Amino acid sequence: MPLLQGLRLSRNPICNLPESIKNLSALMELDLQRCTKLQALPELPMSLLGMTIYGCKSLERVTNLPNLLNSLMLSTYGCVKLVEVEGMFRLESIDKIDSETMDNLGLSQLESMDCLDMKLLSNLTFTKRKVRELQVLYECGIYSIFLPGNAVPSWFNNKSTGSLISFHVPWLPNLKTWGLKICICYAVALDFKKATWMNGCIIVSNKTKGKKWTYRPAFIGIAEEGKDILWLSDWKSGNQLMERGDEVTVSVNMEEYYQVKEFGIRIGCNEQENEREDGTQHGNGIDLSVYQMREGQYFLCNHEDFVRSSCYSRIAAGSRLDLVETCLCGFQCEKHAKQWY
Known part of the structure; x- marks a missing residue:
């Protein structure tokens, strides 16, 4: 599937992805929303522009997040066990x-x-x-x-x-x-x-x-x-x-x-x-x-470019940051500070 551009696996009971996913050189969008048994992600292709792992509550480690600091649109809300992104x-x-x-x-x-x-x-x-x-x-x-x-x-x-x-x-x-x-x-x-x-x-x-x-x-x-x-x-x-x-x-x-x-x-x-x-x-x-x-x-x-740039601008300006994230898959979630504590 060398021409595959989008892969939607949301709510799938998978525990991992095949190592060969890195060979999908045209893949731009990966939707893993609410794959609650997913524990780790292998190396992902550098062509990736959007990914949602929202609600992947068992995910602990990610091998790489290509283009995170420039073009990747990423949704990570709810990944309570995520403790490592290699190299980041x-x-x-x-x-x-x-x-x-x-x-x-x-x-x-x-x-x-x-x-x-x-x-x-x-x-x-x-x-x-x-x-x-x-x-x-x-x-x-x-x-x-x-x-x-x-x-x-x-x-x-x-x-x-x-x-x-x-x-x-x-x-x-x-x-x-x-x-x-x-x-x-x-x-x-x-x-x-x-x-x-x-x-x-x-x-x-x-x-x-x-x-x-x-x-x-x-x-x-x-x-x-x-x-x-x-x-x-x-x-x-x-x-x-x-x-x-x-x-x-x-x-x-x-x-x-x-x-x-x-x-x-x-x-x-x-x-x-x-x-x-x-x-x-x-x-x-x-x-x-x-x-x-x-x-x-x-x-x-180490945040995706849109949120990272917005956060830096608000810090530099001394004003509040509206924590709203929108990913390529259309997911949007408001994160109010009061509900975190």
Whole structure:
């Protein structure tokens, strides 16, 4: 079926698709809506322009999402178990990561949390999931972890009770690349009942080089009344972020549902990182140039292009985002923040 352009398998009790689907070089539309037994997707053809996996409640892993950041129209609402899109993001239990990553996130200095009780919200599928053990998110060369806590740990030596920290990168000899560790303590906003949407992003601006990176994670910890959350993140970005002597600001935007109680940063060196002269690739092999929105501005967000562009514009303008998604198959779903919590 080399000329097949559309494939509709909605409400089909399939558990997987054949590997040969990648050979359908003319396929542009794939409808898997409410295939509730589907657990994983193999490599998909690069010709794909529209796909709906709405309501695939057993789907955990996707091999690839071709053209996600430019032309793919995608509906993922209701995929409550989706934890990985290869090459884009991965959410996994803390017992699957190495000790070096644990140390970089400062987890070895925290008390044991064997009986965790919190929820994560997926910004991609607009679903929430209960977690009983710590989960580590990796995407865009950034490790993130969310856990209960009401204060930034002491090893973050630059702290603020506001939402912005400015600093100059130290002039230290023999250090080629830099990394950045960030910790945010946030709580439910006092007027959270009036909130119409929830945003959670970190913005790193290099004033010297005129570049800015805005990071919106695929998952975020859900704070509740009386239950604050710590967001620990380790940016393995090397010279893409900063060099010695650069003026840098780090800011946090948690509007409208949350408020920042405190946040801190710690600058570290990555002596073993690989370098590229254009500054687009860090030591973990992630090319962040694909996330460029305009000259010198990058939006590190793994969402389909329409929603991603709309979200970035609203964040930049400081106004609310109407979370309405329309996919190529005609599916439309309004996602109101109040029903997530």
